[in-house]
Amino acid sequence: MGETHPSEPIPRRVKVLFVCTLNQWRSPTAENLYRSDLRLDVRSAGIRRGARRHLGTADVSWADAILVMEADHKQWIQENFRNQKLPPIRVLKIANNLGYMDEDLQRLLRQAIDPEIEALLGHGGPSA
Numbered sequence: 001m002g003e004t005h006p007s008e009p010i011p012r013r014v015k016v017l018f019v020c021t022l023n024q025w026r027s028p029t030a031e032n033l034y035r036s037d038l039r040l041d042v043r044s045a046g047i048r049r050g051a052r053r054h055l056g057t058a059d060v061s062w063a064d065a066i067l068v069m070e071a072d073h074k075q076w077i078q079e080n081f082r083n084q085k086l087p088p089i090r091v092l093k094i095a096n097n098l099g100y101m102d103e104d105l106q107r108l109l110r111q112a113i114d115p116e117i118e119a120l121l122g123h124g125g126p127s128a
Helices: 026-034 057-062 071-080 103-120
Strands: 014-020 040-046 065-068 089-091
Touching: 014 026, 014 057, 014 071, 014 103, 026 040, 026 103, 040 057, 065 071, 065 103, 071 089
Parallel strands: 014 040, 014 065, 065 089
Antiparallel strands: none
């Protein structure tokens, strides 16, 4: 008979929400880049009317962390969801000047997001 070994518990995935203005270029690119990271569950949304996926209460409640592209995105979330308990919100400082999956956008996103993910997972120092 074969031996049975208790399996290691599967760690809970960290839920990361990427936010930009219209959910067309930056946040969907970030979502696509990190979709296959087994440590994460990812979503993306936009803050403006007409966004491909508009940021809603359910998204904010779902997230363990929100990574926004610009400081005004953070401010918008804080103002529009002030009656809701917000997860940590980090500003990535990614300008809206490159298209979906542009190589330069991918590089900039990885440079900004990787340290945030490591901090969320407890592998790095505290993020700024």
